Amino acid sequence: MPGKRVHMKQVKLKHYAPAVLKETDMEVKSSEITLEVEEGSQDVLVKNFYLSCDPYMRHRLTGLDYSHHPSFKIGQVLEGFGVSKVVESANPNFKPGDYVSSWTKWEEYSVIPKGERLTIIDPSFAPLSYYLGALGMPGFTAYVGIYEILKPKKGETIFVSAASGAVGQMVGQLAREAGLYVVGSAGSQEKIDLLRNKLGYDAAFNYKEEEDHVAALKKYCPRGIDMYFENVGGKTLDAVIDNMNPFGRIAVCGLISQFGKEKKDGVSNLYKFISARITMQGFLQSDHLHLMPKFMELMAGYLKANKLVYFEDFADGLDNAPNAFCRMLSGSKIGKQIITIAKD
Amino acid sequence: MPGKRVHMKQVKLKHYAPAVLKETDMEVKSSEITLEVEEGSQDVLVKNFYLSCDPYMRHRLTGLDYSHHPSFKIGQVLEGFGVSKVVESANPNFKPGDYVSSWTKWEEYSVIPKGERLTIIDPSFAPLSYYLGALGMPGFTAYVGIYEILKPKKGETIFVSAASGAVGQMVGQLAREAGLYVVGSAGSQEKIDLLRNKLGYDAAFNYKEEEDHVAALKKYCPRGIDMYFENVGGKTLDAVIDNMNPFGRIAVCGLISQFGKEKKDGVSNLYKFISARITMQGFLQSDHLHLMPKFMELMAGYLKANKLVYFEDFADGLDNAPNAFCRMLSGSKIGKQIITIAKD
Ligand SMILES: NC(=O)c1ccc[n+]([C@@H]2O[C@H](COP(=O)([O-])OP(=O)(O)OC[C@H]3O[C@@H](n4cnc5c(N)ncnc54)[C@H](OP(=O)(O)O)[C@@H]3O)[C@@H](O)[C@H]2O)c1
Numbered sequence: 124m125p126g127k128r129v130h131m132k133q134v135k136l137k138h139y140a141p142a143v144l145k146e147t148d149m150e151v152k153s154s155e156i157t158l159e160v161e162e163g164s165q166d167v168l169v170k171n172f173y174l175s176c177d178p179y180m181r182h183r184l185t186g187l188d189y190s191h192h193p194s195f196k197i198g199q200v201l202e203g204f205g206v207s208k209v210v211e212s213a214n215p216n217f218k219p220g221d222y223v224s225s226w227t228k229w230e231e232y233s234v235i236p237k238g239e240r241l242t243i244i245d246p247s248f249a250p251l252s253y254y255l256g257a258l259g260m261p262g263f264t265a266y267v268g269i270y271e272i273l274k275p276k277k278g279e280t281i282f283v284s285a286a287s288g289a290v291g292q293m294v295g296q297l298a299r300e301a302g303l304y305v306v307g308s309a310g311s312q313e314k315i316d317l318l319r320n321k322l323g324y325d326a327a328f329n330y331k332e333e334e335d336h337v338a339a340l341k342k343y344c345p346r347g348i349d350m351y352f353e354n355v356g357g358k359t360l361d362a363v364i365d366n367m368n369p370f371g372r373i374a375v376c377g378l379i380s381q382f383g384k385e386k387k388d389g390v391s392n393l394y395k396f397i398s399a400r401i402t403m404q405g406f407l408q409s410d411h412l413h414l415m416p417k418f419m420e421l422m423a424g425y426l427k428a429n430k431l432v433y434f435e436d437f438a439d440g441l442d443n444a445p446n447a448f449c450r451m452l453s454g455s456k457i458g459k460q461i462i463t464i465a466k467d
Numbered sequence: 468m469p470g471k472r473v474h475m476k477q478v479k480l481k482h483y484a485p486a487v488l489k490e491t492d493m494e495v496k497s498s499e500i501t502l503e504v505e506e507g508s509q510d511v512l513v514k515n516f517y518l519s520c521d522p523y524m525r526h527r528l529t530g531l532d533y534s535h536h537p538s539f540k541i542g543q544v545l546e547g548f549g550v551s552k553v554v555e556s557a558n559p560n561f562k563p564g565d566y567v568s569s570w571t572k573w574e575e576y577s578v579i580p581k582g583e584r585l586t587i588i589d590p591s592f593a594p595l596s597y598y599l600g601a602l603g604m605p606g607f608t609a610y611v612g613i614y615e616i617l618k619p620k621k622g623e624t625i626f627v628s629a630a631s632g633a634v635g636q637m638v639g640q641l642a643r644e645a646g647l648y649v650v651g652s653a654g655s656q657e658k659i660d661l662l663r664n665k666l667g668y669d670a671a672f673n674y675k676e677e678e679d680h681v682a683a684l685k686k687y688c689p690r691g692i693d694m695y696f697e698n699v700g701g702k703t704l705d706a707v708i709d710n711m712n713p714f715g716r717i718a719v720c721g722l723i724s725q726f727g728k729e730k731k732d733g734v735s736n737l738y739k740f741i742s743a744r745i746t747m748q749g750f751l752q753s754d755h756l757h758l759m760p761k762f763m764e765l766m767a768g769y770l771k772a773n774k775l776v777y778f779e780d781f782a783d784g785l786d787n788a789p790n791a792f793c794r795m796l797s798g799s800k801i802g803k804q805i806i807t808i809a810k811d
């Protein structure tokens with residue numbers, strides 16, 4: 124196949140979607156493409172196995188450049204985190220057959236210029252797809268949020284929104300291991316059951332079924348909230364602040380509920396920041412990549428001790444990718460949303 | 468006078484004022500009172516010289532207990548920070564003639580039970596009234612906000628709201644000494660002139676004359692904002708966040724613009740917290756009192772080097788106290804608002 128013209132499927136942006144994203148704003152097209160790895164180029168040709176659906180990609184489908192994630196152009200092939208296998212390599216760091224976590228395109232094969240952002244991974248360490256979730260960017264985000272931003276003390280209460288998601292389920296497990304009282308919210312009874320029974324949450328509730336968020340948090344966090352791992356924003360944040368203990372900390376990881384809203388929900392009870400001496404800190408996992416080895420070491424320990432549980436939701440093939448991405452955003456999936464393209 | 472019945476003026480709360488405070492919500496009354504210091508009681512009788520008008524006292528005139536400052540009761544004599552002189556003492560730590568910074572009542576003489584919260588001060592060190600401002604709680608608040616919360620790095624830009632006030636003028640001077648680019652806002656041209664010409668601010672603007680706060684901040688902070696010393700809240704805060712540099716910090720000291728508002732202004736551009744990795748931290752100076760000696764040492768250095776400038780606005784006598792307190796809130800005063808009761 125290298126150097127050859129092939130027909131392959133790609134997922135492209137069809138319409139900018141600044142407010143509401145529909146499946147039809149993306150399209151799956153088969154194109155004739157030359158897959159070439161020129162000698163001396165350092166490029167690497169990979170076969171993509173798994174693609175990651177991550178909320179931040181939503182910003183890249185807007186046509187707007189307010190974010191640090193510049194928008195895709197119309198007709199551009201989507202790109203993001205993946206797990207791939209090396210097919211051909213003009214780069215001495217990679218050889219055919221290597222499994223890599225990748226920064227790749229939503230297509231069957233990709234040429235990775237200079238092999239940039241490829242990292243060799245060990246398929247015997249954990250399921251390959253874990254490198255997009257538990258052992259990948261979302262898991263690392265949970266680690267950074269907890270250890271670098273929130274800095275927990277044993278016995279404290281942490282509340283986590285979008286608790287069953289790619290990041291949330293890792294926050295829960297890390298928090299439990301840190302000796303915290305762990306409370307989460309998510310959008311369906313099935314997710315609440317998972318949180319309570321499989322993911323080590325001490326308490327969990329379906330935020331869609333609670334009229335009064337302040338009262339719900341008071342009930343599920345009987346000793347108040349010391350730390351909030353913020354994934355959603357909006358009225359949840361305001362209700363959390365109302366329930367915060369003195370010297371409470373908020374790690375602002377994501378604000379998915381606010382996406383595309385013309386008029387954002389504000390945080391209104393700022394006075395509580397003073398009276399309770401609250402600290403709220405936004406962060407990006409990518410600022411902390413030097414900690415990746417420490418994180419991986421911790422995860423190795425968890426895996427060895429059979430401590431790590433991780434739920435994934437696989438969509439089959441690129442044809443289902445636009446739908447999978449929308450399901451991830453709406454919460455119709457359970458756990459980490461992944462698109463499977465190939466398995467070997 | 469000790470042990471004697473005297474007639475003296477006191478300022479009392481007349482009506483609870485949860486929303487808008489009027490002078491007539493306080494009243495000045497002359498009462499017959501016994502001033503007694505019983506032997507062995509540890510009590511101290513003081514003559515009050517200066518009283519401090521501080522924004523937090525506003526919470527104590529509401530009849531509401533949402534704050535860590537419980538409300539005064541109707542008919543209760545107001546209390547707060549003062550500078551006083553010891554008249555009689557049953558406490559070995561104080562003797563007649565000592566000058567003290569005090570936690571006292573809004574009246575001519577006060578009996579301080581067990582001499583609590585009295586600190587002997589040196590009248591040759593600085594003007595006595597400075598112990599209510601530059602060298603007192605407001606100055607210390609500026610110090611804590613800058614050094615414990617914002618942690619400045621030389622060359623950074625700091626923006627300060629209510630910049631000419633009791634706290635703000637100290638923030639400006641500490642910031643200048645820390646090698647920062649210092650920008651402030653206040654509510655009149657006279658204050659802007661003070662900031663620019665006397666208080667070491669690099670730039671300053673009248674927020675009442677700016678339609679577009681985001682644009683004003685862009686203009687006056689050409690290299691963006693690294694730190695915000697927040698005294699007012701509301702739309703200023705939102706506009707600051709819009710102009711924040713990566714890793715920007717916000718010290719939430721006060722939110723005076725929101726006082727008594729039924730529907731508070733929210734912070735709406737929270738997404739910027741993530742993309743710019745902003746940290747916002749509320750604080751109370753009273754958590755940091757162990758640093759008071761360090762602060763006083765710094766101030767001694769400033770005084771010695773003739774570096775400290777401090778503007779005060781004196782209201783004459785208890786009769787003018789309700790008016791002075793309202794002037795402080797509205798911004799009709801310039802600098803630190805003080806009530807003078809006696810000078811010797
Ligand atoms: N700062 C960083 O470096 C960084 C890195 C990675 C991720 N993030 C952020 O972390 C958050 C979680 O990411 P993830 O990958 O773990 O995604 P995820 O939780 O697996 O998927 C997003 C979930 O958010 C929930 N949600 C959607 N709309 C909502 C709304 N209006 N109110 C409440 N919940 C809503 C849905 O689950 P429910 O069933 O619970 O509603 C949905 O499945 C996102 O905000 C993301 O942007 C930040």
Ligand SMILES: NC(=O)c1ccc[n+]([C@@H]2O[C@H](COP(=O)([O-])OP(=O)(O)OC[C@H]3O[C@@H](n4cnc5c(N)ncnc54)[C@H](OP(=O)(O)O)[C@@H]3O)[C@@H](O)[C@H]2O)c1
Nearest residue numbers: 522608629632633634653654698720721722724751752798
């Ligand atoms: N956290 C702590 O430990 C602590 C300790 C002390 C003080 N504080 C807070 O620090 C802030 C400053 O206190 P201070 O003693 O220095 O008071 P101040 O600045 O001397 O007096 C308050 C000033 O706020 C300004 N202001 C009033 N309403 C405003 C509005 N709607 N928008 C913008 N500005 C408005 C006015 O000046 P302009 O002419 O500029 O409008 C007014 O003179 C207050 O919020 C106070 O509560 C906090």
